[in-house]
Amino acid sequence: MPHDVKAQDRVREQPGRQAQGLNGFDYSASAELFPSRSRAGKSRGRYMRFDTAAEGLRFAIEELSAQAALGAYLVVDEARFGVEEMRTLYENANYPLPRRTVVAG
Numbered sequence: 001m002p003h004d005v006k007a008q009d010r011v012r013e014q015p016g017r018q019a020q021g022l023n024g025f026d027y028s029a030s031a032e033l034f035p036s037r038s039r040a041g042k043s044r045g046r047y048m049r050f051d052t053a054a055e056g057l058r059f060a061i062e063e064l065s066a067q068a069a070l071g072a073y074l075v076v077d078e079a080r081f082g083v084e085e086m087r088t089l090y091e092n093a094n095y096p097l098p099r100r101t102v103v104a105g
Contacts, residue, residue: 027095035068036067054097071083
């Protein structure tokens, strides 16, 4: 029973940690990226591990197709970030890596 209570507390705390993390997010923490399944359900993008969350965010925003990014999530310090949260973190002024520049054409 105590194990069940701890698991429930962890689930309840997660949204609070995520919201707090958007302000004091640790871009240097390691991260895991879980791409979504394709609509056909036959293939799945591969799980990827990154030395830093900043690298994981860069890959998710700049390299994943729109379809793969739609259901993808990034796990950093046991907090899970969906595509909109990843985009917010990527666009944040504290993001430490250079962003890809979009060329109008």
